[in-house]
Every structure is written in structure tokens, then in C-alpha cells.
């Protein structure tokens with residue numbers, strides 16, 4: 001019952017979002033988020049749920065996307081006629097076929113063998129996408145137009161907002177389907193095989209077959225995400241199936257948290273936001289993204305969702321408030337430290353004489369500017385270090401079950 | 408007809424012969440114990456029967472048809488389940504999920520992705536019952552990896568017996584347990600294997616003589632004796648192989 005309510009709330013939220021974020025830019029970001037959520041969730045069917053580390057998941061996203069664009073072109077040419085709302089399904093089915101073919105030999109083993117094959121296949125497909133020009137369109141890619149074909153209850157999908165509703169509906173269905181999959185025998189055995197493939201065979205299951213099923217499902221949903229991408233951007237290029245895209249979806253799932261169903265969704269939302277905001281302000285955003293990833297792996301191995309979930313115990317004990325002050329006391333010097341480092345990186349990067357950062361103006365080649373920034377960084381770092389013991393103690397207190405507390 | 412037949416079974420790793428020309432027949436309903444010194448090849452024998460290892464030569468017949476060199480999951484589906492000497496569970500899954508997964512195949516779910524586990528009444532009831540039987544009901548929501556050692560052994564046993572297989576192979580099921588825990592485990596084994604065929608490797612002679620209808624003694628990969636407990640006790644070759652170990656004597660069995 002509770003779970004049912006969550007899905008209803010989720011549906012209401014995605015329907016209402018464009019009311020609050022109605023500018024062209026925000027709608028385009030919402031569309032990206034919807035696509036990224038489906039893609040990241042499909043990736044987690046492999047890594048988080050199945051224990052298969054893939055470096056080439058963009059292959060199924062991209063192949064699905066290309067097929068979807070070709071389907072759009074087919075509608076445009078009048079070869080056949082069906083609603084654009086079904087285009088993501090075309091992508092999904094093609095992703096499924098590709099995954100069935102590649103999975104038939106790549107899911108034999110998990111671990112390093114699987115990871116290496118996924119990398120190899122990824123490179124292979126990315127390389128052939130530049131060679132097989134008739135399907136992939138070479139460097140320029142393939143573009144289509146989503147406004148042909150029959151309208152859908154008056155929607156012709158000329159506007160991004162209409163595309164949002166299409167993408168959001170597909171995202172909702174795909175998310176629900178992927179969630180339900182985790183509740184089926186095949187989904188649960190995927191976890192079992194991840195944990196201990198050998199024992200799985202001694203309770204009657206072929207580890208390979210279990211992996212293949214997850215792999216094909218992941219390919220299907222990645223293809224749907226690719227199809228949504230095709231509808232949204234009306235163009236696919238080699239970039240959409242290369243290693244960068246594969247790496248990006250890994251980052252989303254990991255930073256969000258592999259161990260939770262909603263982890264990859266959180267990761268997809270946060271990284272889409274970070275990407276579009278950061279890339280607006282700085283050309284170095286890839287660098288910051290990389291640093292974020294390294295910090296997550298080092299300090300938050302269960303991702304942002306895992307970090308939030310750590311607070312369940314204090315929450316149930318009613319002791320969250322004990323943490324507020326220590327968090328602030330740590331966060332302020334932490335933020336200042338991070339910003340001072342960013343300022344130094346950006347100043348080293350800039351070619352102009354005057355460097356403006358957060359309203360402060362620096363002479364980018366002057367020793368004074370460097371001195372000030374280094375001093376701020378040092379001071380904030382010391383303050384950060386000093387604040388940590390208090391935070392640790394508060395954390396211990398907030399998690400301590402005392403007599404009389406309800407656990 | 409015998410339920411399980413080992414015929415001229417041998418296994419070698421490189422040049423080292425671990426199992427040498429083993430012949431053994433297990434009758435339906437029999438409780439068979441395999442004893443022998445450390446490194447004799449008892450676990451290796453189990454690995455051969457259950458499909459974890461391929462045989463070097465010889466054959467294994469289960470219900471009359473050959474099963475050697477088939478994959479473990481095929482053998483399991485035929486109704487031959489096993490436990491492991493070194494605990495072999497699903498550490499991140501909850502105790503409940505461990506048991507439920509072990510029930511899935513035998514309850515006909517196969518690779519289904521169209522059944523919801525939450526709605527599978529019979530499956531969930533059976534899981535709860537099994538948890539009750541192995542005494543882990545109170546720990547059902549804990550990740551299996553966080554159980555105490557004896558609890559993990561109980562779970563190991565639970566996973567092996569879940570499918571209700573006709574033949575069950577238990578590799579040192581009570582090793583490392585305290586006396587009380589072992590007594591409970593033996594009672595449990597007796598209960599869940601009633602009417603089934605059991606092969607058990609065990610070092611504790613009291614348990615062996617208590618449970619087994621027949622005992623085989625494996626030394627350096629060879630079965631040097633295979634007989635009813637009272638005959639094994641008096642066998643001079645067994646006494647020799649067990650020099651220094653206490654074989655409970657007396658006429659109480």
C-alpha cells in the first residue's frame with residue numbers, strides 16, 4: 001500500500017514538474033533527466049543488481065537511438081505510419097536484439113572477463129559506426145524529424161514540452177517495469193548470482209542464463225532511453241554510443257548509489273543538473289565531474305543515496321537535530337576550501353589578465369592573488385580538519401541507542 | 408536399484424591422484440556416512456558427484472542415468488542437492504532471500520520475470536516454515552553475511568535441503584559448532600532427511616555412528632571399507648587408518 005502511494009506521488013510529481021520549471025532551458029533539462037534516469041537504471045540492472053561491470057553500455061543506448069532515428073525517417077518518407085510515441089519501443093527492441101547477440105558470449109563470466117569484453121565491444125561498435133556510413137551516418141550522424149506521422153490526441157511533438165510528457169510517461173513505465181523486474185524470480189536470482197555464482201548453480205540456476213536475462217533486459221531499457229534521446233534531439237552521432245557515454249552512465253549509477261533502486265535515478269538527476277549548470281559556467285566541468293567521482297568512490301562508496309540512507313537510524317531515534325550544527329560547522333570551511341581550489345584551477349586555466357570569481361576580481365598573473373587564494377585554502381582546510389572530531393562525536397551520539405529510546 | 412552408483416571413479420589434478428577407482432552404491436533411503444582423515448578426498452568426491460569437478464575417469468549414475476561431467480544446475484534439477492564444507496551462501500541477500508532463492512527452482516519458477524515474488528503465497532509460506540525449522544526466523548531480515556558462524560552453517564544446511572531433493576550430500580554440516588548447536592543440527596538433519604537419501608561427510612564419530620546406516624572409509628582417495636557401523640568399528644584396516652583417533656567402541660550400537 002505504502003509502495004503504491006510512492007508510485008502515485010512519483011507520477012504526480014513528474015506531471016507537475018513543468019508547471020514549476022517552465023522555461024525552455026528547464027524543460028530541456030527535464031527531458032535530459034528523464035532519458036538519463038532510464039539509461040542509468042538500465043545500467044544498474046547490470047552493475048548493481050547483476051554484478052556485471054560494463055564499460056560499453058552506451059552501445060545499446062546508441063544502437064537503439066540510431067534505429068529510432070531511422071524509424072523517424074521511415075515515417076517521414078511515408079514507408080509506414082505510426083505514432084512517434086512508439087519510437088522508444090523501436091529503440092528498445094533493437095537494443096534488446098543487440099544485447100541478445102552480444103550477451104550470448106559476453107555473459108559467460110562476470111568480473112574482469114565481462115568488463116573487458118564490454119570494453120572491446122564498445123570500441124568495436126564505436127569504430128564501426130564511423131565506417132558503416134549508411135546506418136550511422138559517419139561523423140555527422142543521422143538526423144530525423146519527430147513531427148511527421150499521425151498526431152497523438154492532438155500532440156504533434158513540435159514543442160519540447162510535449163516531448164517532456166512523452167519522455168516522462170516512458171520514464172515512468174520503464175522505471176516501474178525495472179522495479180518490478182527486481183521483484184521477480186529472474187531479478188532476485190540476478191542478485192544471488194552477483195553474490196555467489198557458484199552456489200546459484202547448486203540451487204538449480206545457470207549463472208550464465210541468469211546474467212543473460214539481466215543483460216538483455218538492460219539492453220532493452222537502454223534502447224528505450226536511446227529511442228527517447230532520438231525523439232528529443234532528432235539526431236544521433238557516434239558520441240552517443242562511444243566510451244564517453246558509457247563512462248557517463250557508470251558515473252551516474254555509481255555516484256547515485258548502486259545498492260539502492262533509486263540510486264541511479266538520484267545520480268541521473270544530480271549529474272544532469274551538475275553537467276548543465278557547470279558546463280554553463282566553466283569549460284573545465286569534466287575535470288570537476290571526475291573529481292566528484294573519485295571523492296564518491298573514496299568517501300561515499302554507497303553513493304549519495306547511501307549517504308542519505310545512513311541517516312535512517314538517527315532519524316528513527318529522533319536525533320537528526322544533533323547533526324545539524326556539526327554539519328554546518330563542517331560544510332562552511334569545506335565549501336570555502338573547495339571553492340578556493342576551484343578558483344586556483346580556473347585562474348591557472350584562464351588566459352585573461354583579469355580573473356573574476358564569485359564577484360571577486362583577481363589579477364591572474366599576480367603573486368598577490370595566488371597568495372590570497374593559498375591562504376584562504378590553507379585556513380579553510382585547517383578549520384575543516386578541526387571541525388571533524390566534533391562531527392564524528394555528534395554522529396556517534398546520534399546513532400547511539402540509549403535506554404528508553406525507541407529503536 | 409541403487410539411487411547412486413559410482414563406478415571406477417577417479418580424479419587427478421595434474422599428476423596427483425586424489426580419487427582412485429572408487430566404487431560405491433547408495434540405496435534409496437539410505438543414510439550413508441563417509442569418513443576418513445584430512446585430505447583423503449572426501450570433499451573432492453562430493454565435488455565430482457555434484458558436478459563441481461569433472462571426473463578423470465569412471466562414471467556416476469543417478470537413478471540409473473549418467474550425471475558425471477554435467478553442470479551443477481542440471482544435477483541439482485534431477486534431485487541431488489548438497490551443502491558445502493566452507494560456508495557458501497549469498498552474503499548480501501537477506502537470510503529470507505537466501506532460503507527463498509533456494510526454493511525457486513523446485514517450486515517451478517524457473518527464470519520467470521512475470522511472477523512477482525511478493526504475491527507467491529506458497530513460496531513465501533514455505534520459506535517461512537523452513538526458516539522456522541532451521542531456527543533462523545528471528546534473523547530473517549539480516550544480510551546472510553552478517554550471521555554468526557553457527558547461524559551461517561544452519562543457513563548453509565537450509566539452502567541445501569530447501570529444494571526437497573531426493574538425495575542430499577552434506578559436507579561436514581556441524582564442523583565448528585558448539586556441542587549444543589551440533590546436537591540441534593543433527594536433530595534437524597534427521598528430521599529433514601527423513602525418507603530421503605543422505606550422504607554425509609563427518610569427523611565426529613558419535614554423530615556418524617548415531618546417524619548412519621552404512622559407513623564408507625576413504626583413505627588416500629580409496630574406499631578401504633564400506634559396511635554397516637558395527638562391522639566398520641571392528642575392521643582392522645579402519646583401526647589402522649585411524650591410528651590415534653578414537654573410534655567409539657562398545658556394543659551399544
Ligand SMILES: Nc1ncnc2c1ncn2[C@@H]1O[C@H](COP(=O)(O)OP(=O)(O)OP(=O)(O)O)[C@@H](O)[C@H]1O
Pocket residue numbers: 420425443444445446447448449450451452492
Ligand atoms: N582443485 C584442486 N587442485 C589441486 N588439488 C586439490 C584440489 N582440490 C583438492 N585438492 C587436493 O586433494 C586432496 C583432497 O582434498 P579434499 O578437500 O577432498 O579432502 P577432504 O577429505 O575433504 O579433507 P578435509 O577432511 O580436510 O575436508 C587434498 O590434498 C587437496 O589438496
Ligand SMILES: [Mg+2]
Pocket residue numbers: 449450451492578
Ligand atoms: Mg573436506
